[in-house]
Amino acid sequence: GAGVSQSPSNKVTEKGKDVELRCDPISGHTALYWYRQSLGQGLEFLIYFQGNSAPDKSGLPSDRFSAERTGGSVSTLTIQRTQQEDSAVYLCASSARGNTEAFFGQGTRLTVV
Amino acid sequence: DQQVKQNSPSLSVQEGRISILNCDYTNSMFDYFLWYKKYPAEGPTFLISISSIKDKNEDGRFTVFLNKSAKHLSLHIVPSQPGDSAVYFCAARADSSYKLIFGSGTRLLVRP
Numbered sequence: 001g002a003g004v005s006q007s008p009s010n011k012v013t014e015k016g017k018d019v020e021l022r023c024d025p026i027s028g029h030t031a032l033y034w035y036r037q038s039l040g041q042g043l044e045f046l047i048y049f050q051g052n053s054a055p056d057k058s059g060l061p062s063d064r065f066s067a068e069r070t071g072g073s074v075s076t077l078t079i080q081r082t083q084q085e086d087s088a089v090y091l092c093a094s095s096a097r098g099n100t101e102a103f104f105g106q107g108t109r110l111t112v113v
Numbered sequence: 114d115q116q117v118k119q120n121s122p123s124l125s126v127q128e129g130r131i132s133i134l135n136c137d138y139t140n141s142m143f144d145y146f147l148w149y150k151k152y153p154a155e156g157p158t159f160l161i162s163i164s165s166i167k168d169k170n171e172d173g174r175f176t177v178f179l180n181k182s183a184k185h186l187s188l189h190i191v192p193s194q195p196g197d198s199a200v201y202f203c204a205a206r207a208d209s210s211y212k213l214i215f216g217s218g219t220r221l222l223v224r225p
Contacts (some may be wrong), residue, residue: 002184004156033212033213035215041156041217042215042216042217042218043120043202043204043215044203045212045213045214045215048212050122050211056210056211056212058212059212070154070219072163089169091157093156095211101147101162102147102159102213103159104149104156104157104158105156106154106155107155107156
């Protein structure tokens with residue numbers, strides 16, 4: 001597609017349930033990022049994928065969070081046993097190799113009730 | 114440990130005047146800086162960037178200034194327009210990493 005696409009745009013889940021958030025990056029972009037923005041906060045780095053290299057997972061807040069990127073394209077962020085503090089907007093971005101300008105999707109607003 | 118800081122949570126300016134948004138950083142390894150604009154319910158959109166080998170980059174109404182010795186950058190918007198009202202984030206990256214570190218954002222309101 002022309003831009004980064006994320007789905008769903010909104011997700012309401014019960015505390016303790018697992019959720020999967022999907023990101024389709026811009027075609028040909030080898031770098032993919034996940035960030036989250038909690039209410040009134042800045043963008044918090046979660047994880048970074050670059051080509052076939054091992055991902056940088058240094059921003060994942062707990063072992064309940066995991067992400068994968070299949071075939072160097074689509075990425076899924078999984079949150080297990082969701083907690084209320086996981087409520088946030090989860091943003092995905094991609095960039096071309098060697099180009100540090102990252103393009104963001106519209107985000108998935110996750111609400112844990 | 115906030116490596117990128119935007120100390121002004123909000124800024125209000127009159128239409129036609131200059132808007133100046135500031136950003137400070139602590140990591141001397143940062144060598145590339147970006148500004149993003151974010152409207153409600155949308156993802157951030159890229160505005161302008163600057164490499165550490167430069168001290169100024171201009172694109173239309175937007176100019177970014179970098180002062181490496183002070184570890185400070187600023188975004189100037191002139192003339193400001195009501196459509197510029199949004200949250201502005203600065204971000205930085207170190208050459209050794211592709212990870213973009215973002216500030217907490219500044220909400221700009223341009224009054225008609």
